[in-house]
Amino acid sequence: AQTVTQSQPEMSVQEAETVTLSCTYDTSESDYYLFWYKQPPSRQMILVIRQEAYKQQNATENRFSVNFQKAAKSFSLKISDSQLGDAAMYFCAYRSAGTGTASKLTFGTGTRLQVTL
Amino acid sequence: KAGVTQTPRYLIKTRGQQVTLSCSPISGHRSVSWYQQTPGQGLQFLFEYFSETQRNKGNFPGRFSGRQFSNSRSEMNVSTLELGDSALYLCASSVGQHNSPLHFGNGTRLTVT
Numbered sequence: 001a002q003t004v005t006q007s008q009p010e011m012s013v014q015e016a017e018t019v020t021l022s023c024t025y026d027t028s029e030s031d032y033y034l035f036w037y038k039q040p041p042s043r044q045m046i047l048v049i050r051q052e053a054y055k056q057q058n059a060t061e062n063r064f065s066v067n068f069q070k071a072a073k074s075f076s077l078k079i080s081d082s083q084l085g086d087a088a089m090y091f092c093a094y095r096s097a098g099t100g101t102a103s104k105l106t107f108g109t110g111t112r113l114q115v116t117l
Numbered sequence: 118k119a120g121v122t123q124t125p126r127y128l129i130k131t132r133g134q135q136v137t138l139s140c141s142p143i144s145g146h147r148s149v150s151w152y153q154q155t156p157g158q159g160l161q162f163l164f165e166y167f168s169e170t171q172r173n174k175g176n177f178p179g180r181f182s183g184r185q186f187s188n189s190r191s192e193m194n195v196s197t198l199e200l201g202d203s204a205l206y207l208c209a210s211s212v213g214q215h216n217s218p219l220h221f222g223n224g225t226r227l228t229v230t
Contacts, residue, residue, distance in 0.1 A: 033216070037221075042223060043205060043207075043223050043224045043226075044221055044222065044223045044224070045207060045209070045219075045221035046221070047218055047219070047220075050218065052216075091160065096215075097215055097216070098215065103148055103150035103162075103165040103172075103173065103209065103211060103213075103219060104150070104162045104165065104173050104175070105152075105160075105162065105219065106162070107159055107160035107161075108159075109159050110159070
């Protein structure tokens with residue numbers, strides 16, 4: 001079974017600064033997807049960024065980028081130029097690429113990000 | 118396009134009762150999956166329905182069941198409620214392919230007293 005570990009329960013960053021959230025995972029599969037989701041107080045899980053394991057290039061979405069180290073099974077999220085609206089719980093998630101498992105995500109325990117002025 | 122809609126947003130039930138939660142996916146999405154979120158266990162996969170058939174199931178007791186209708190709307194039912202069933206229940210929809218992203222609703226907060 002796959003596991004996802006987020007070792008930072010809480011992080012804090014000043015507005016306009018950069019912060020990195022850590023995530024490690026364990027799997028015996030070679031093909032999979034990794035995600036970062038954001039959950040603000042509205043409770044809705046919002047996809048921030050995703051990475052296909054077969055792609056060596058790190059994914060980037062505007063101010064959000066990842067550092068994907070497949071051999072180390074590490075998948076960290078970097079938020080640049082942090083904004084107040086970035087304050088939320090951030091979840092790292094794993095999904096197998098096999099058919100029939102399309103919607104089964106394995107989540108980490110989350111990191112609560114505070115953004116201060 | 119309207120997002121994933123979950124109703125109701127809040128529910129309070131008594132131990133031993135049963136409850137039904139509803140999820141309307143994004144138009145065109147054929148897959149609906151359900152997750153339970155609790156402070157102790159985090160986010161856990163319950164099950165997924167695709168074209169009215171259960172395609173995948175997590176490790177939950179048989180008291181948790183679901184179904185999907187021909188219009189892709191899904192319901193989740195929990196029978197004989199226990200205090201530990203208090204949680205946020207999240208529904209997500211997708212087109213159903215293994216590389217398609219999940220779109221989540223705002224969840225239903227269930228409190229069992």
